[in-house]
Each structure stands twice: as structure tokens, then as C-alpha cells.
Amino acid sequence: MYGYNTLNNNDKKLMLKEIGLETINSLFQDIPEPIRMIRQLNLPQPYSEWALEKKLVNLAKNNIHTDEYFCFLGGGYYNHFVPAVVDAIVNRSEFLTSYTPYQPEMSQGLLQALYEYQLLMAKITGLPIVSSSSYDGATALADAALMCDSIQKENKNQKLLVAKSIWPQYLEVLKTYMSGRKIEIEMIDYDIKTGMLNFDELRNQIQQENPVGFLFQSPNAFGIIEDIAKVTNICNNAKVISVLSFNPLTIGLLKTPGELGVDIVTGEGQPLGIHLNAGGSSLGILSTHSKYRQYIPGRLIGKVKDIKGNPAYSLVFENREQHVAREKANTNICSNQALNSIKSAIFLSYVGETGFRKLAMLNYEKTQYLMNNLLKLKDVELVFNGMVFNEFVIKFPISVKIIIEKMLSKKIFAGIEYKNISEIENTLLISVTEKLDKGDLDYYISSLKEILA
Amino acid sequence: MYGYNTLNNNDKKLMLKEIGLETINSLFQDIPEPIRMIRQLNLPQPYSEWALEKKLVNLAKNNIHTDEYFCFLGGGYYNHFVPAVVDAIVNRSEFLTSYTPYQPEMSQGLLQALYEYQLLMAKITGLPIVSSSSYDGATALADAALMCDSIQKENKNQKLLVAKSIWPQYLEVLKTYMSGRKIEIEMIDYDIKTGMLNFDELRNQIQQENPVGFLFQSPNAFGIIEDIAKVTNICNNAKVISVLSFNPLTIGLLKTPGELGVDIVTGEGQPLGIHLNAGGSSLGILSTHSKYRQYIPGRLIGKVKDIKGNPAYSLVFENREQHVAREKANTNICSNQALNSIKSAIFLSYVGETGFRKLAMLNYEKTQYLMNNLLKLKDVELVFNGMVFNEFVIKFPISVKIIIEKMLSKKIFAGIEYKNISEIENTLLISVTEKLDKGDLDYYISSLKEILA
Amino acid sequence: MTPTILDRSRNNVSGHQIFDSYFSNSQLPIIKGIRDKDMKLGLPEVTEVEIIRHYTNLTNDAFGVDNGTYPLGSCTMKYNPKRNDKLSQLAGFQKSHPLQPKKTLNGLWQFMYEMQIYLAELLGMDAFSLQPAAGAHGELAGIYIIQKYFEAERKEQRNTILVADSAHGTNPASASMAGFECKIIQTDKQGLMDIEMLKKMLDTNVAALMLTNPSTLGLFEKNIIEIAKLIHKNGSLLYYDGANLNAIMGITRPGDMGFDIAHINTHKTLSTPHGGGGPGAGPVGVKQFLRSYLPIPIADKNGEIYFPNYKLPNTIGRIKANYGHIDVLLKAYCYILTNGPQGLKETTENAVLNANYLQIKLKEILPPVFNKLCMHECLLNGDILKVSAYTFVKRLIDYGIHPPTLVGAGCVYFSDDLGSAILMEPTETETKETLDEMVMIFRQILDEVKENEDFIKNAPHSKNVSQIPFMAQEII
Amino acid sequence: MTPTILDRSRNNVSGHQIFDSYFSNSQLPIIKGIRDKDMKLGLPEVTEVEIIRHYTNLTNDAFGVDNGTYPLGSCTMKYNPKRNDKLSQLAGFQKSHPLQPKKTLNGLWQFMYEMQIYLAELLGMDAFSLQPAAGAHGELAGIYIIQKYFEAERKEQRNTILVADSAHGTNPASASMAGFECKIIQTDKQGLMDIEMLKKMLDTNVAALMLTNPSTLGLFEKNIIEIAKLIHKNGSLLYYDGANLNAIMGITRPGDMGFDIAHINTHKTLSTPHGGGGPGAGPVGVKQFLRSYLPIPIADKNGEIYFPNYKLPNTIGRIKANYGHIDVLLKAYCYILTNGPQGLKETTENAVLNANYLQIKLKEILPPVFNKLCMHECLLNGDILKVSAYTFVKRLIDYGIHPPTLVGAGCVYFSDDLGSAILMEPTETETKETLDEMVMIFRQILDEVKENEDFIKNAPHSKNVSQIPFMAQEII
Ligand SMILES: Cc1ncc(COP(=O)(O)O)c(C=O)c1O
């Protein structure tokens, strides 16, 4: 008798009798003999609850986690704090164990939570339409690229301009997604001094290629904050759709991308109250103008009227989606990151207007502190002189692999190695979050000093 | 502005105005100047959420816990598994953040859960009345002793007979509790061969002392299962109230104490789904005959009728309690272990009739396996030959302190040292739970062998 | 009535996964008292999903602070921060065994040591024990300390404990539980302890006076300095019931008022959740001259080493097993650390502000019993309501507000002339908006009474059961 | 409508505790695009207790498997074991960063490796990637594999993907998202794929056929062996949509049926909670000849060392960042381990038994569309109801049962002649009692229709909102 199965033998007997069968096996009479399994599945025999716990605890022990080592890793995923209120709410089973709210009367609370996500995230993106939701920052960017293709395909070449300075992983995902529709990708280089986009190249390529859109990232893969207004200006002039991938936390300090003229804003929602979980599950943010609403993939929650004329929440605009439009749908997304989008909404409510600014400031200030102090060390140099938010790229006189290794022995995840920034070698992307206090930052500095000595 | 305070400055101003005051300070005008604090409390400055987490994580790291070392410690607290369903339910805030259900209409669900605790626990004690609840196994025993005193004080001497073989901590608590009412405690020795009660002494003392009650424990502090029927027989004949302290898990295998004639059953509920938490909070079980109901301390939940005549749950028999009876109350208990009693009820529902038996059997069998294999080692001997359930006392040829220390270096909590069993030295109480698998038990055996070699 | 979990039982199903492939030889051992295979206990057999649905369903017919306003007087139902719950569940604490070798529990001793110090500072005492399991248990420990002190130090026989008539039931119950005779001091017209009466009752039999300040009437005993002097002059001790500490944090301290012994209910002032009745925790603190009487062990420090100290020469012994409610105390510790000194003081200020605001705003419907400022809770007079206070407040349930404390419906006792008094404690975690809303609802109920008295008399109407009469008789 | 969290915003309050005493110099930096101090975003300002109450309140107007029966066809709303949730939150996983040095994530690689193997065995495939974020994402990965395979290996241009008309919407959407042309194959009278039509459509343009078996009509495509032969003979590939795997675990496997590529929705068959829409996970598996096409990285093993393998020569590249939904996949892993081979098989048996029992018991009210045994879900005909199926099932809400899947209310698409079909999937975690109760409720609603048709047409009556019309227009 196994716990997750609720029928006892007596139940089974009675039920089979009702159905008019003798054996459980005869329920499967439609399955042809040749493809029936004649052996048991070759899987581990069942674990008791405590044996399972032991197994998982031991697996978990074989990872070193960010409460054990000082974490200076970023690259799109950050060791930010996750308020306890977030977990407390999303662990409530009414949300956790429910399906997509296809029955709105039964799910007003869930729909409202998702609607509030859209509301709050729209404040951050500066654009009114927010989907609920894309899988992660990378697929959100790819979703946006497909949107560009759908929106522009009449007038433009099936080409996409993409900044070289987006996360390498994002570029890989983009390439996979574009491969299907045979959309060509052209890369736009960065300025080797500032780390910002090479605007001349951007202007030229836009003219030459007449692409469906331009995709870029800010802060970019080197941590550098781009001049977004300048980008959108160039794009607007050429009627090229501008697509930004951003870190939502930067909006604690910076103007919203919408304000600065971006057409489609995408990003990774992990910094907003979502645990690292080795990189997933996280949250793909996707947001755009009202005019592009029919092109946006994923769920949209809106207000409708019930039969008494009172407002109610519901899934809306479903004719864009696969379950209605089928092969004509914009994308195939069905299950999404609902619970994680609720996490980010709770996070944003929790920090609120002032806390959001404070949090961004703390990240900025701590990053400046670390950066400035590292630059005092002999032979340690910044690779780029653009402005940064919470991470920056450093160049070392010696092998960065050795540095990472030695820092590791001091319980420090020192940063992410860049294999390939133009011709420059031994570069490290170092990230900071609010969780690192002054003592931790000083420990990083003194440890590095020791290693370099 | 601090998170747990909900008033902003504007609110405060408006509210003060309504009250007719100028300053917050004037709210405290009744507090005489000389006793006003003129300095700030000397407490740490506030921690941010992440700094708090770091602080607590670091404190926790300074403990070695039972997922890190193999735990063979018992002595009344056992490293049993806690089903995940238990935590999932008791973390739901409707239960967690509520007060004692003084408003039954608003708390039927909570009252029912507590009522079910009483129902299920009564199955285990074999007695119909279960209080909800005493603080822990030790105070439950002391509560029972006070009950004996109240019930019997007309006919008996203000004396209590107590088995020497109860947990040392329980005896200490008992002494403290009895000191107030000047109830004298006389100890009943154990048989040095079997580890069971010395029945002759018990019979004699009962005759001589005419005590209000006899308190004993089974399995006792040496892990030995007592002949309960024999005890209750002796007590009944002398009209002495028999009070047992038991491990509820043993009832998976054994007859209920109620059946065997015990008058008041007490015990520690920790083995039933409650985490160790370094020994608290846990659960004091207290159960008795219907005839003693008016003497039982603590909450009782029962069924009453609402004004429409329908059944409803409510606190009942409140006239026994301090908030009604005041100085005439049986005891002063008010806050109790409500949530922990619900944990044990969920635990019992979870394991159910068959699982409860299986669990007890597993504990028994694993204990036998370890015991039998240890006895094969040279010079390792049992101290007593009585029957055991999940722990037993071993005698070593060498210092038990050294053994404990060496086992510790092998990541084993080897057991609990007994300082004082008659004249015998170097004894160790070794406990086993279902969580230890054969490999763990064999590791204990081989480690000990190595140390003794 | 919802079926009980026993009603849901079915044969041969179960929620568990209890087995070990190596140990499957389930032959019953031969022990005296063994239960035969066919002797059933009558435990339910249900599957996991049934358990989860059953209890989820039950929680949905319950009400906590997370669900709404809970102004239950004397109970300090403030918000229970989630981070405290979470951090109290760290494996290093949750999964450690109390009888592990001492050196494997360094984090535990350090935490306990710091907590003792913080509480001592907060209450103005010199030493603390974390062992008591609840407020009443702290009282009991305190009473035993008093008893032992007169025995061991003063070699006197003092058998009387004085308590105020407005004292919480646990005060007299604690005293008599420890064998003391309990004498009651009246409240005067102003709601304060009758000092003249106190003077008269002081004799060499009086071991101690137990007092909560502010009192259960929500008023500060402003004569406390004089009271303390009288008590001490009489050679007696002064015990502080700390249940109302939420009214004075950072403003004044029991130690400074002259109290010799004090407990604190962490599940009130320090925000640990009350769990539908418990577990809470009731640490007990003393002035230096009583330190050696504390229950053992207390956490101590030697250089950088923390350890459990069992060597208190006059100790009353243990009051419970092990070290106290560690899981609960951790939450209280987190609460202190996240607030800091200023935050705790603001907590108190806002709690008192909220109570006074509520008192003022309700005064037309429910005039205050004592016409003056209150502390963290206000005592209101239900006499001018057209229906009994008991039924009036039941109607609050329909509006999603927990009724306040009344005689017989809450943990407080009032003398006869306060039979229709209502004790409301909003706490600092209610917003002005929720208070205003509550006031509005009171008004509305008053209107409803006018329109349809019977309807209100039979409230609540929105729950699974109807009104349950006061002290209803049990049925079987 | 309940106020939104924005409606609850007040000035100068907040729930957070965000500060660092050392870094308090909050002068805005000089960056292009800096947001001035007075430029507000419009985020709410609310305190912690308000947040908790707001969202607790919202959860109480939602419905999950823990609240009751949820027979939403095609969604496999089975019980989500709590231990899996708990163990997926262990710090070693929850708090590890994806870009840590590889050797600091040994537990991760080992878990992934074992999970890949278990899934491969369960589905009869040879290799698995855990990267896809959901079922549809697994499909997409599969389609890219197909595309790349024809490009890289077969050097052919094949632009057509065939799907059944009863296929889930994601199937055609995935195909066209990747640039394929999508062609639809009809269902025959018996509810099976029209093989004659399939034969006609097979040409050298056909890259693959996507199929779910059992189909979304709850029927097993018993001609699957022949279908596979036809497909392979045509040089095409066969893709398995694993959403209905709950019907066949341990009984048969897609790999054995002849499928070349398959995904599995862990949030259906493997019990990971669906979270009101996600996150789920959709691992994709392939036969050996396609292993080198899988998205990178996959977990691999070298002797005793586990590591992420990026060296798949034909890889389609990444399909998302990092390694997949680790938190979700851990729950699925726990599910496999607690069930074991026999438990998984029983799961399937009971799921199918429950569905057939329901089909039989409901047959007078709702006759099955295809008059034969069903698999894990049953497709019933709502034509003989006096009211539309849409309104009929709304009444279930009042009885605390989640309505089943209908056209437009669920994730499944039916052709026009199935416009009033109802797809019910009870899953194995419903008891016979809950099924009987559900049948009784259906009967009762039928009676209610007779008595008061309008009442049923306007259901539900117990919720905060009234019935919401089919595909209601948005209002602003
Ligand atoms: C004034 C007062 N004293 C003592 C107590 C008893 O505390 P506990 O319930 O923690 O035992 C209470 C609790 O209601 C109280 O309000």
C-alpha cells in the first residue's frame, strides 16, 4: 500500500466491478502487447521518508552554498536577500498547488496577485503591458526577438542586431531560438575604452541591414550602464524596435527604460525575491507598449465584467495564445513562472518605493567601495571606464584561474572569469550585493592583496 | 520608520490630536519621573534582514546537529523522523498566529484539531481524558503528582513514592514542584539484575507510608520495560494512585497503560512528530480516568451546543482553570503546547494504526540488532537483563568518557553517560531510532570495536 | 460538524512510508504487555492527501493575526514576523539533541547567554533563566525562588502572597500551587491598587506582592515607587508579571520600579506566535541577590567559552526538562535584534498611542471605565449597549475582527462591577486605518442593534456554527 | 473587488529593514539616466503586517489541490507531496549560484545525472536534458532537435510537422514557432488518429509527427506501432508529448512505442506543484542517435566524478540559461524515489481506474464521447444537459470542486463537434469516496437544473464574483 495512492484493495474490487472488469490489467487492453513492459522499471526501490531526507541532505552537502562562502558572483544571478514574507506567502498551498486560473470565479485571489505583478512590474519597466510571464531573462529576450520579427516582418529584413555585450548565455539561447525561423543575427561591438555600445557601428548597421530590431543589455555583460536614451534615439529614427535586457533592481536608481524610449523591456526577475536555486527556476520579465499587445506572448490578466456587471479578474486576450490560436499563436508558452512572478510582486511591495531605492543605493555604494579599494592594489586595473551598478570587470597581472582557486581556499567565490574580452586576458567580473558587509568586502580586498603579493 | 510599526508621522499627529495631546511622551504621564529611562536600552542596534540571517546562520553553524553526526542519544528525546506534512500544516498561519480559542465561533477548526488530539492521544494512553496540554514530559509528571495530592489529601499522608528509575531531569523537576506544597518524596529502588522496579520495596513502602501516589516510568531510565500490570495491581490494592511516565511510541507495540490499570498516564510527546530543538518546545501528555476529570490541569476541549442546538467545539470545564477558579485552580497553567499537540495528532494520523505499529517495530528491531552485535564485542556487557524497547545500558571495560570522545571524532554521538547506577561504573545509555539504517548501525559497531581494540 | 480525522478512517490505507528493507522481520517480540496483532488502538487510517485536505480545511475555519485585527486584551496579539519563524527552524537548532556533548552546542549556549543579557537589560534585572515554558510557568519559578529565598537566606516562614483583584488568574493560582496563601488587594476608584489596604495587609507573613504594571485594567500603577518601598520595608519581595511589558519597553523597567523578580511572556511582547494556545516562553529574571536561586542551568561565559552553568548554590532546581523553549526563544531573540533599542521603544509608543486612540474614538459607544489615558490597552464600559457585551462583540466576528477580551471570554478576570467591561488591546501593528475601520464597525453594529436587536443577539451569522452560550455545558 | 496592494499604499511607511550602518551616504551618483530623488516609480508603501494580511486574504480566494478535488482534464492535478517541497529548499541547492566553480556543485551534477537516468528509464529513451522550463519548452527543444537533425545529419529540407487535431495547442504552436509548417490530422470516429489520412500526408516534407499517447481525448492510440513504422519509413521522426504520461508509467514507454524524442511535464505526472501557472519543468529525452543534439549542458559522469558536459557536437545550443528548474526538478526526483518502480506503476493503474470509474458512474448524465474504456481521463458528452456545459460546471464551484476541462476553460482544444465535451481527470490521489461524492453532486446539480434552471445558469453563487462569461471582454 503506497501513500500517494488512495485506493485500498476493497475499493479497487468494487470499482472494477462497476466498470465490468476483472483485473486492473484489463484496463490497459488498448495497449498492444508488443509494447507492454514485461519487466519492472529499473529505478531505485522506494525510499522511506527519512531515507529520502538523508539522500537529499547528503546531495545538498556536496554543494558549497552562498551562506558558506562569500559570494562575489553575478553574471545575471545575484545573491540578494529574499525577505521571509515572500516564502511565507508563496508556500501557502492555495497558490502553490493550483493550476493556471482557467476558472476565474474560483481563483480571484490568484488572478489578483498576478495582476498586481503586472501592475508593479510595469512601474519598473516604464511600459504598460507586462506578460505573466516568460521563463527567464534569456527566453524573455528571445521572446522579444520573435516579437520584433512578427511585428516588423512586412517592412524589414529578417535580421536582428544584437549587442555583443549581452550575457553569453543569453546570446546562446537567442541563437537557438532564431535558428528556427532563420532570423539572422548581426553583432554590434562595444567600445573598448568605455565598455559601452559602439554607437557608430550601431548607426551604420541599422542603416545597412534594415533589421527587425536591436537587442542590447544594460547594465551590460561588463556591468556597464548603457546610454539608453541614445540607443532608443538611434532606433526610433530608423523605425527599428529597440529591445532592452535589464536588471530590474537598477531601477531603484535609474530611470525606467520605458521613459527612455525602449520598445520592449525584458529581464531576469531573480534579483527580486527569488532564490538562486543554481540558476532556476527564475522569472522572465517581458513588457511593451500597448500597441504591441497583440504580439506579446504569455498570459495577460485583466479586468472583465461578471454577469452582474461587476468587475472581476480573468485571463484576457487569450486569442493570442496557443490554446486558442494554435499554430497561429505568437509563441507556444503555456506553463510559465506564475509563482515566481508573485514572489517578485511581494518583494516589490515589501521593499516599497523607498526601500527599492535604498536597496539599489546599497548595492551601488558597496560596489564602489570594493572597486575603489581593489584599484589601490598594485597592478589591478579596471578594464572599462564606463559607469557600473553592482559589478565590474578587473584585469589582473597574473592568471585569473589561479586567483579564483586561491580565493576559493579562503572561502571566497571571487568572481566570474571572462574568457574573451577582445584581446585582454585574465579578467574577472566581480559582483556585490547588499548581503556583503564592510567586513566581507575588506576580507576580499585583504585576501586578494595577499594572493597578489 | 521601522517595519513592525505601522503608523507614519502623519498618523501619529492626527491621532495625538484626537486624544488631545501634543507629544507621544505625554502618553506616559502616569509614569513617575524617577523611574523613567533617561538613556536608550543597551541592546544591539537593529539588524537588517540579511544581517539577522547571517547572525543566526552563524550561531546555528556553531552547533553540530543530528543530520551531521550519527545520533545514538535518547534519554527521553529521540531523533525520530518528522513527516513533512506536520510542518506544512502547523506553519499555516491560521493556526500558528492564533491565540487560545476563547471565541469558539471563530475557531472551530482549531478547536477541532485540539479535540482530535485528545481523541487520538486517548487511544494511546488508554484513558479517556486527555488534557491539552502540559509543558513537557517532566512537568506533566509533576502535574500528575499534584493531582494525586489534591485527590488523596483527605485520606493519605502528604507523601509520594517515586521510582528511582525515572529520568534524572524529571526527578529534579518533581522535587522543585513538590517543594512548594511540602510533599515528601520517597524513592523506590530498582532491581539491580533486571533493572525493573523492586517490587518488594514498593509493597513495603506503600504499606508504611500510605502515600498519595506512586510515580514510575516505563520504559524506565535504563530503557527497561516495566511490568505495569504488576505495579497497578499493588497500587490498586492499597488505593494508591498509580502514575506512569511513558514513551508514547512504545504503544505501537505494547498494551496501553490505561488497559493495564494505570490511573494517570503522563509522557513526553516529542517522539510524535516534534523536532528536537535542543529539547524544547515539546509536549507534555497528561491523561486520566473520567472520575478524575475535575482534577486535571490544563485546557479541555469538548462538544457543546450552539444556540440553535447544533453541536460545536469549545473549551469546557473552565471552572477548573486559573482564569475562573483563580487561587482555587488545580494549577496555574494557561499557555500550553497547543501547536505541538496538533503536531502529534497529525503525526498519529499520518502513521495511522498500521504505521504506528511498524514504526515501533522498526525501532525495536534496530535496537535489538545493535545491542546483540555490541554484546559480541569483547568485555562489552549489558548492565540489566530486563526487556528494552529503543535504548539500553552498556557497561564498558574502559572510561566511557574516552569512548564518547573518540566516537565523537568519528562523527558519532555515542550515547549518554550514566554517572551513577548503583556501584557500576562506565555505563552508557545507547538509543536507536528508525532513522539509523543498517549501515549506520554497523558503523557504530565497527567504530566501537576499533576503539576498544 | 466537519468529520473528524477518525471519521475519515478506512481500512488498509495509510499516509505513511514506514519501512526499512533490511529490517522487515516483523515478528512480535515476547515482552510482558505486548499488544497482539489483532488488538487495534483505533488510530485512523488515512492517506496523505486526505490528511492535508482535512487539516487545511480546519485551518480555514480558524483565525490568526495574519487574518485580521485581533484586539484581545491582555494577549498582545501583534504581528509575528515571518523571518523569525524561518530562522528558528535552522537545522543547527531544530535538529540538535539536548544531551549532546556540551562542546557540540556552542551556538546554543551563546544564543542563550546573549538572550539572557538582552532580557535583563530590557527588564532592568540582573540575571535571567530561559527555562520557564510560559508566563504562568515563569510566575511559578518566581514563587519558588521567593519560597527558597525565605527558607535559605532569611530563615523565615512567610506564607502569604498578595495579589491585586485585577490580577490575571495565573497570579493567585501560581501562589497557591506553591502552597502559599493568597490574599487579594482591592482596586480603588481610580483603578489603582488600594494602598491603604495594602498597608493594612502587610505583616511578617507576607512573602511577596505580585503585580503587573500596567495592570490588567490598562493603567499604570503610578504609586509603584511607594508600593515598592512599603514591600521592601516589610521585608517582602516584589514580583512583576511581565505580560504587559509591551506598554513600557524603553520607557521604564520593572527593575527600576523596584521589582525583585519578573517574567516576560515572549508570545506577547516579543512577538512569538501563540500557536492557538502555545508554546510560548516565560523567561524569569531576578536582581543580583537572587541570582543563585534561578532554575538550572543558565548559560554562562568564561572568556570566549559559553557553557551551561549548573552551579547556582541556592537554585530552586529544574522547573522543566532541558533549557527552555529554544524554538520559541529564537524568535524572540530575532525580534529584539531586528528592532534594536529604538525600535522596541517605538513599539511601545505606538502600542500606547493606538490604545488611546481607540479609547477616544469609541468613547461615545463604549466610554472608558476610568476616565483617563490608558496604556497599551483600554478598558471600556459596555453598560450602555442595548445588548450584552457578550453578544455585541460576537457580531464583530461577521466583520472579520476578533472580539476583544470580556469576562469569561479571554484570559482576564474582572470583579463584578466590571461585569460588562471590554478590554481592547490593538497593539502597535494595527494601522490607523484598521482602527478607524474597527470604530466604524462598532458604530454600525450599534445601528444594527437598533434595527434588529435579535439579529445581533444571535450573532455571528457567517460561521459554521451559531453563537455558543457563555460557559456552555458540555454534551457527550 | 479587494483593494490592490497599490490601493493600500501610504506615505512614509514601509515593510522593509534595508540599511547598512556603514554605507549610509546616500548621495545619488552621477550616471546618465539617474532617477532624481523626487521621481517616484509608484511602488506601494505598506508595512509587513499589511502585506501578509493582503496576500493571506488573496490566497483564501484561490483554490489548490490541497483544498479539494481538481479534475481538470489534461492537467493531472494530483496531490503534491509536502516532503518534496521541503527537501527542494535545502540551502545546499536553494542558495547555490549557477556560476560557482564546478567542483563546488558536485551535489548538483550528481542529482542531475541521476535524474536524467531515471527519466530515460521511465520514458524508454536513452538520454535526457533537464533544461526545458515547461512542457511547451520541451516541445520547442524537441522541434529544434528535429530541425538540426535534418540539417546536420540528413542534409534535407523538411518543413512540415504533423499534429493531431486533438493535440494540445502547444504542439502546433511549437512547430510554427520554430518556422515549420503545421499540418493537422483528423481524429476518426473511434477517437483515434485517422491512419489513412496520415498515410496520405506523409511525404518528404514531413519532418515529424507530434503525438501524445494516450491522446487528449483520453484514448490510447492503439495503432501506435503502425504509425511509428509509417513515420520512420518516411524518414520522419516521431515526437512524444509527455503530458499524459500518468496513464502509462511502468505499463508502456514512449521509447518502446517507437518515439524518437519525448518530453515530460514534471508538474503533471511527477507531482510538482503548478504554482498557479508555473514554474514547472519539461525535460526532453531522445534516442541515442539524437543524444548529441540535446541542449547543453547535460550532466555527465567520469568514473566517480559528475560534471556538466558541454561537448555535444550537434547540440541545438542552449534553450534557457543555466541548467533547468532545479528547485522543481528536485521535487520530481523525490517523487520518483519515494514511489519506486512499483509505486509509479500503481499510480498509473489507480489513475486509470479512477477515470474509468468516474466515466461509468457518470454515464447517465454525461455519456462518454467514445463508448469504451478510457485511460487516465475521460471525455464526456455534455449535450444532454439542459444547460450548457459551461454553466453546468460552474455550479461545481459552489460545492468546492474545481470544474473539469472544457473548450475555452482549460488547456485543451476540441474540434467543433466536441463543443460541449467535458474532459475529466481525477488522478490517482482522489479516493473512491471523493469520486462518489462528485458523482452525487453532478446528480444533484442535474436536479437543481430541473428545479431552477436560471439558478444554475448563473452559478457560482458562493464566491466573491458572479459567473464570468466565456472569453469575456476586457474592461479598463
Ligand atoms: C497579565 C497576564 N499574566 C499572566 C499571563 C499568563 O501567561 P501565559 O499564558 O504565558 O502562561 C497572562 C496571559 O494571558 C496575562 O495576560
Ligand SMILES: Cc1ncc(COP(=O)(O)O)c(C=O)c1O
Ligand atoms: C497535452 C499537453 N501537452 C502540452 C502541454 C503544455 O505543457 P506546459 O504547460 O508544461 O508547457 C500541456 C499542458 O497543459 C498538455 O496538457
